[in-house]
Amino acid sequence: xxxxxxxxxxxxxxxxxxxxxxxxxxxxxxxxxxxxxxxxxxxxxxxxxxxxxxxxxxxxxxxxxxxxxxxxxxxxxxxxxxxxxxxxxxxxxxxxxxxxxxxxxxxxxxxxxxxxxxxxxxxxxxxxxxxxxxxxxxxxxxxxxxxxxxxxxxxxxxxxxxxxxxxxxxxxxxxxxxxxxxxxxxxxxxxxxxxxxxxxxxxxxxxxxxxxxxxxxxxxxxxxxxxxxxxxxxxxxxxxxxxxxxxxxxxxxxxxxxxxxxxxxxxxxxxxxxxxxxxxxxxxxxxxxxxxxxxx
Amino acid sequence: xxxxxxxxxxxxxxxxxxxxxxxxxxxxxxxxxxxxxxxxxxxxxxxxxxxxxxxxxxxxxxxxxxxxxxxxxxxxxxxxxxxxxxxxxxxxxxxxxxxxxxxxxxxxxxxxxxxxxxxxxxxxxxxxxxxxxxxxxxxxxxxxxxxxxxxxxxxxxxxxxxxxxxxxxxxxxxxxxxxxxxxxxxxxxxxxxxxxxxxxxxxxxxxxxxxxxxxxxxxxxxxxxxxxxxxxxxxxxxxxxxxxxxxxxxxxxxxxxxxxxxxxxxxxxxxxxxxxxxxxxxxxxxxxxxxxxxxxxxxxxxxxxxxxxxxxxxxxxx
Numbered sequence: 001x002x003x004x005x006x007x008x009x010x011x012x013x014x015x016x017x018x019x020x021x022x023x024x025x026x027x028x029x030x031x032x033x034x035x036x037x038x039x040x041x042x043x044x045x046x047x048x049x050x051x052x053x054x055x056x057x058x059x060x061x062x063x064x065x066x067x068x069x070x071x072x073x074x075x076x077x078x079x080x081x082x083x084x085x086x087x088x089x090x091x092x093x094x095x096x097x098x099x100x101x102x103x104x105x106x107x108x109x110x111x112x113x114x115x116x117x118x119x120x121x122x123x124x125x126x127x128x129x130x131x132x133x134x135x136x137x138x139x140x141x142x143x144x145x146x147x148x149x150x151x152x153x154x155x156x157x158x159x160x161x162x163x164x165x166x167x168x169x170x171x172x173x174x175x176x177x178x179x180x181x182x183x184x185x186x187x188x189x190x191x192x193x194x195x196x197x198x199x200x201x202x203x204x205x206x207x208x209x210x211x212x213x214x215x216x217x218x219x220x221x222x223x224x225x226x227x228x229x230x231x232x233x234x235x236x237x238x239x240x241x242x243x244x245x246x247x248x249x250x251x252x253x254x255x256x257x258x259x260x261x262x263x264x265x266x267x268x269x270x271x272x273x274x275x276x277x278x279x280x281x282x283x284x285x286x287x288x289x290x291x292x293x294x295x296x
Numbered sequence: 297x298x299x300x301x302x303x304x305x306x307x308x309x310x311x312x313x314x315x316x317x318x319x320x321x322x323x324x325x326x327x328x329x330x331x332x333x334x335x336x337x338x339x340x341x342x343x344x345x346x347x348x349x350x351x352x353x354x355x356x357x358x359x360x361x362x363x364x365x366x367x368x369x370x371x372x373x374x375x376x377x378x379x380x381x382x383x384x385x386x387x388x389x390x391x392x393x394x395x396x397x398x399x400x401x402x403x404x405x406x407x408x409x410x411x412x413x414x415x416x417x418x419x420x421x422x423x424x425x426x427x428x429x430x431x432x433x434x435x436x437x438x439x440x441x442x443x444x445x446x447x448x449x450x451x452x453x454x455x456x457x458x459x460x461x462x463x464x465x466x467x468x469x470x471x472x473x474x475x476x477x478x479x480x481x482x483x484x485x486x487x488x489x490x491x492x493x494x495x496x497x498x499x500x501x502x503x504x505x506x507x508x509x510x511x512x513x514x515x516x517x518x519x520x521x522x523x524x525x526x527x528x529x530x531x532x533x534x535x536x537x538x539x540x541x542x543x544x545x546x547x548x549x550x551x552x553x554x555x556x557x558x559x560x561x562x563x564x565x566x567x568x569x570x571x572x573x574x575x576x577x578x579x580x581x582x583x584x585x586x587x588x589x590x591x592x593x594x595x596x597x598x599x600x601x602x603x604x605x606x607x608x609x610x611x612x613x614x
Contacts, residue, residue: 142544153322
């Protein structure tokens with residue numbers, strides 16, 4: 001990473017503001033305009049996913065064969081698709097699929113990867129050796145190809161797609177947790193805990209883990225951006241979310257066939273993915289800037 | 297040096313071994329009966345039984361893995377369930393197409409990323425810098441299948457400058473080949489360009505802060521000369537390394553771009569065989585891509601240690 005001037009000059013903080021803790025963190029994060037915009041957009045996407053039935057103007061699966069492939073109009077703000085369904089409603093309900101895919105698959109990767117990485121870095125020895133070679137091997141596969149292959153073996157559907165994506169992200173979190181343990185385990189507070197007779201599990205869980213959360217937070221937000229893209233890709237190829245459930249990826253799959261007749265079909269779901277992923281990346285970059293001590 | 301290469305080569309053996317285990321497990325741990333899944337729901341009882349015998353499913357898992365690995369080492373990746381062609385032959389047939397696409401995508405990526413990265417680092421914190429870094433973040437965030445669809449709409453459907461999809465072999469019709477490859481190469485190169493640009497910018501900024509650059513300035517060399525002749529050379533080292541590591545991203549991206557643009561390469565083969573449940577073919581493509589990545593990583597490490605002796609020394613001491 002590039003050296004920044006801020007490495008030598010203490011960050012400008014309004015007088016009275018603490019230099020550690022949540023409020024300091026929020027204050028620093030809010031100084032990054034783009035990261036703040038990203039956070040707002042992500043919040044908006046999550047809210048519209050949560051309250052989709054109240055926000056969407058129509059039922060996303062209700063077909064209307066009198067009004068197929070209509071351009072945007074007063075009744076259908078973004079037009080209708082090949083079955084006469086309201087595209088705006090489908091984009092709003094599609095957010096549910098994407099948000100769910102992002103949270104569940106990354107959550108799965110963290111739930112499996114963190115304990116493995118913690119134990120591997122803490123105990124070292126044969127366990128560490130084995131886990132590291134395993135992550136080496138898993139990281140040798142192109143992420144998307146591996147996710148596709150696992151999804152193909154597990155079968156179609158959103159749940160299986162999320163499991164496939166979760167597996168692909170797991171080695172990244174194993175590596176991250178292990179690196180954290182290696183840098184923390186010789187610290188004085190760990191030694192103090194050990195001297196006081198704390199068990200290994202307690203040291204890992206109560207002492208090392210909480211001190212390692214900030215890089216996990218950064219990686220999780222960036223991984224969610226990729227997870228949402230992957231879910232859309234799998235659904236685009238027909239391996240993820242199945243019809244009639246709205247998903248941005250499968251909407252684009254249909255749109256491809258009507259590119260000449262009804263190009264707006266391809267515009268909105270793609271734009272929705274793009275904006276969501278971009279916002280998550282902005283949030284991730286913003287978090288990294290605040291949480292990574294090397295960038296201060 | 298030889299010691300380092302041998303040491304590094306030995307490290308790839310357990311990784312390659314685990315790669316084969318994962319690929320084997322992927323197909324053989326399918327919930328349910330693999331023979332039934334592979335034969336498909338329409339297949340008769342005899343067909344399933346024949347496939348089960350042929351796959352040796354009546355034997356223990358470890359024995360099957362051993363037999364499979366033995367055939368693998370001799371270059372036998374099995375046969376396609378769809379058309380009985382040997383998997384390796386099909387792979388080798390499709391490979392040149394994907395290689396051409398990847399090389400063109402790399403060319404697109406470098407052509408965009410190097411000037412943009414140098415400009416952004418040179419005029420740091422200027423409008424150019426902010427524009428370049430913002431566009432780069434957008435390039436990383438844009439889903440490549442959507443970018444592909446939008447480019448097809450713009451250049452093929454709307455402007456009619458380029459054919460929407462398809463492929464012709466370069467030695468039959470060079471112009472037609474390039475015409476059909478421009479859009480897929482651009483789509484595949486976009487994310488890479490964004491990544492390389494960001495990396496080159498930060499790498500250049502780091503190099504610009506070093507002593508020898510200050511010396512070059514002190515000698516009175518022109519800014520442009522210092523930047524392009526002195527700084528860029530060293531700043532490229534991490535960039536080249538990351539380019540090697542991006543092979544996985546390129547292969548993954550090729551899956552999408554080849555599917556959208558109907559380019560008959562390894563990526564499209566992967567999707568087709570997944571959708572038709574041609575598991576020996578899926579196994580072959582996945583295995584091939586992982587082995588390719590392991591060897592590229594090995595090569596990158598060796599080249600890197602040649603460029604920067606410090607790495608090799610640290611490894612040898614430990």
